[in-house]
Amino acid sequence: MIARASTLHLPTLRDAPADAEAVSHKLLVRAGYIRQVSAGLWSFTPLGWRVHRKVENVIREELDAIGAQEWFAPVLTPLELWEATGRAGIPEIFHTQDRAGRPFVLPMTHEETFTFHARELQSYRQLPQSWYHFQTKDRDEPRPRGGLIRVREFIMKDSYSFDRDEDGLEKSFRAHEAAYHRIFKRCGIAYHAVQAESGMMGGSESVDYLAPSGSGENTLVTCPTGDFAADLEVARAVPRPATFPDAIDAPQLVETPNVTTCEDLAGFLGIDVAATSKALPMTLPDGTVVLALVRGDDRLEEAKLAAALQGESRPSTEDEIRAAFGAEPGSLGPVGFAGPILADEALRDGQFVAGANTTGWHLTGVEQGRDFQATFADIRVPKDGDTCINCGGPLTFDTAIEIGHIFKLGTRYSVPLDALFLDEDGQQKPLVMGSYGIGPGRVMAAAVEQMNDDNGIVWPRALAPYDVHVLALPGAEELALEAATVLSDAGYDVLLDDREKRPGEKFADADLIGLPVRITVGKKTLEDGNVDVRDRATGAESRVAIAALPGAVKG
RNA sequence: CGGGACGUAGCUCAGCCUGGUUAGAGUGCCUGCUUUGGGAGCAGGAAGCCGCGAGUUCGAAUCUCGCCGUCCCGACCA
Numbered sequence A: 001m002i003a004r005a006s007t008l009h010l011p012t013l014r015d016a017p018a019d020a021e022a023v024s025h026k027l028l029v030r031a032g033y034i035r036q037v038s039a040g041l042w043s044f045t046p047l048g049w050r051v052h053r054k055v056e057n058v059i060r061e062e063l064d065a066i067g068a069q070e071w072f073a074p075v076l077t078p079l080e081l082w083e084a085t086g087r088a089g090i091p092e093i094f095h096t097q098d099r100a101g102r103p104f105v106l107p108m109t110h111e112e113t114f115t116f117h118a119r120e121l122q123s124y125r126q127l128p129q130s131w132y133h134f135q136t137k138d139r140d141e142p143r144p145r146g147g148l149i150r151v152r153e154f155i156m157k158d159s160y161s162f163d164r165d166e167d168g169l170e171k172s173f174r175a176h177e178a179a180y181h182r183i184f185k186r187c188g189i190a191y192h193a194v195q196a197e198s199g200m201m202g203g204s205e206s207v208d209y210l211a212p213s214g215s216g217e218n219t220l221v222t223c224p225t226g227d228f229a230a231d232l233e234v235a236r237a238v239p240r241p242a243t244f245p246d247a248i249d250a251p252q253l254v255e256t257p258n259v260t261t262c263e264d265l266a267g268f269l270g271i272d273v274a275a276t277s278k279a280l281p282m283t284l285p286d287g288t289v290v291l292a293l294v295r296g297d298d299r300l301e302e303a304k305l306a307a308a309l310q311g312e313s314r315p316s317t318e319d320e321i322r323a324a325f326g327a328e329p330g331s332l333g334p335v336g337f338a339g340p341i342l343a344d345e346a347l348r349d350g351q352f353v354a355g356a357n358t359t360g361w362h363l364t365g366v367e368q369g370r371d372f373q374a375t376f377a378d379i380r381v382p383k384d385g386d387t388c389i390n391c392g393g394p395l396t397f398d399t400a401i402e403i404g405h406i407f408k409l410g411t412r413y414s415v416p417l418d419a420l421f422l423d424e425d426g427q428q429k430p431l432v433m434g435s436y437g438i439g440p441g442r443v444m445a446a447a448v449e450q451m452n453d454d455n456g457i458v459w460p461r462a463l464a465p466y467d468v469h470v471l472a473l474p475g476a477e478e479l480a481l482e483a484a485t486v487l488s489d490a491g492y493d494v495l496l497d498d499r500e501k502r503p504g505e506k507f508a509d510a511d512l513i514g515l516p517v518r519i520t521v522g523k524k525t526l527e528d529g530n531v532d533v534r535d536r537a538t539g540a541e542s543r544v545a546i547a548a549l550p551g552a553v554k555g
Numbered sequence B: 001c002g003g004g005a006c007g008u009a010g011c012u013c014a015g016c017c018u019g020g021u022u023a024g025a026g027u028g029c030c031u032g033c034u035u036u037g038g039g040a041g042c043a044g045g046a047a048g049c050c051g052c053g054a055g056u057u058c059g060a061a062u063c064u065c066g067c068c069g070u071c072c073c074g075a076c077c078a
Helices: A023-030 A046-065 A079-085 A111-118 A166-186 A262-269 A302-309 A318-325 A440-450 A477-489 A503-513 A523-528 A546-553
Strands: A002-004 A034-038 A041-044 A094-097 A103-106 A129-138 A153-163 A192-195 A206-212 A218-222 A229-231 A252-255 A277-283 A289-295 A341-344 A352-355 A361-366 A375-377 A396-410 A420-422 A428-430 A432-438 A468-472 A494-497 A517-521 A530-535 A541-545
Touching (some): A002 A477, A023 A440, A046 A153, A046 A166, A079 A103, A111 A129, A111 A432, A153 A166, A153 A440, A166 A206, A192 A218, A192 A229, A206 A229, A289 A318, A396 A440, A477 A517, A477 A546, A517 A546, A530 A546, A541 A546
Parallel strands (some): A468 A494
Antiparallel strands (some): A034 A041, A192 A206, A277 A289, A352 A361, A396 A432, A420 A428, A517 A530, A530 A541
16 A cells, blocks of 8 residues: 555654653654653554554464454453452552442453453363453553653553463463564564563463663663573572671671761771671561661662562551660661561671661671571662672663563452353362463554664564655656555555655655655656665665566565 | 652743843744755744733732642652
8 A cells, every 4th residue: 555645644843852751752752653642641643553553463463373362342341340359459540430320440451351251161171262352451650651661541462361270371371472472573672581570460470571672661680691581670689799807706886976878887897888787677567577688788679578578568667666676767787686587698698787776886797597587588689790690690780661471360360250160070160360461552662762773763674654665756756656556566555755845854754754665766766767775774775676666675 | 659850832942030012033834936865045924821820019921829730760560
């Protein structure tokens, strides 16, 4: 087909909006792919919607190839389904009601709805099933940002698998994993599949798909040798070794007036900050105060802490600290503390400086096992200078966009929603489920983040809204149409720039919009019948006869 | 929700501190002429609830208060 730029709504801008920060945000707006309606609410222009649909179709083809079946389920969902699974109270959920006052949610995912439908699966003979749909998701995000990177309403492809047991789930999970690999590969996106937190989804295993980019919400931790990749929140790493002072037989009290940070403490004592410890009292829901202990140069990773404590906790209040330690906040430490202590692995070996539970005093030479008892877990945030747990190589940290996430849900939803089937042994059992999401909008954003230059977007062929951009320069309109027609007849989607614009403006817009191939038909063409074929990514240019275009354009 | 910034033409911004004719520029848009292989030139033109509401004042884009909106950092987060 041929789309004429003269009639297409193609609102390119010379300047990026002032409030845009992320490259993908700036370029998608400037090139006319998206427009903002309100915070976190974006419309896709005709051009942008074509890209979105390209992503959708790649996903659709790969999911269909693993036997998944496409549905379409409503956004509006009766609240009672969400009450049944206990997710109605999640703060991100939009709530609404009908005229009779019946409550509904605008859900952020469709586990409840699809599990509801899965109640119709009654026999193991009907299993396994993998169902998916593309549907609008709403999330009352506290802070939307970065154009398409974090929004309040978006289309997600979400799949749900239903199996009779864990083995079946494993197969369904791996099938999706393989499909996801093919999907992102086809979209031309660099990504890492990493172990991740299951978060509010529940379930046992999850794999996060992170696309490294200049902007994003996640931090991807990788080892250059390729033997390690993880989301910062769950990444394990080896901190640099601490340099300890000479060991002593028992902790020694030292006065440390006006010392508040570990850096100050290390400076005051003239020791390595990594030889100090940091005490962070946390309160559990039942009121218990747990002392979280990390090395002086480390930060506490709350996601890891939650995993170690098997539940959420919060920083203790000053009153709770006084009650638990009999001391003021500021010089807390593990020695003499009667409650549970959870220490980071980095504190296992060595003698550290710790708070003395007396304001203005610290203890040197504090050794776990001898001076206090603790349980150990990895609860620190990895940081620059850490090394790989597998090969010891230096780790690198990159911001990344989460473009997909797959979960083993188990029976988290099938039990509360009574999605049961009759197994071969005559027993009624809950369906064993998985769920699998991809945000096509985020795939678009990630592609732009990864593929652009100073002049604009450089779309991979699979995602470009059209295959070829034919520029009709003044006087060559007829020939340009001929070139476009030859390509269209050969099966290419062509954007024909037949606007009454100066050449420079057409070139600039073509670079900005970023179609993979640009064909210029102009004065030179009138002379010898050849057109210029230019590769957007490499800038390589060649002169080609119009009749030979289909071959020359082939990727 | 905490911290910070911003709201003036489609877009990018000036004007505000120190209140005062009819609110400006660039770009984009419209008309005409000239031009046409990397955002050309000339001439003419349309385009603004100066975020909203109160207040101060003879007089408010400008000062004060409140609200709303948007962005950034953090918290939060499939």
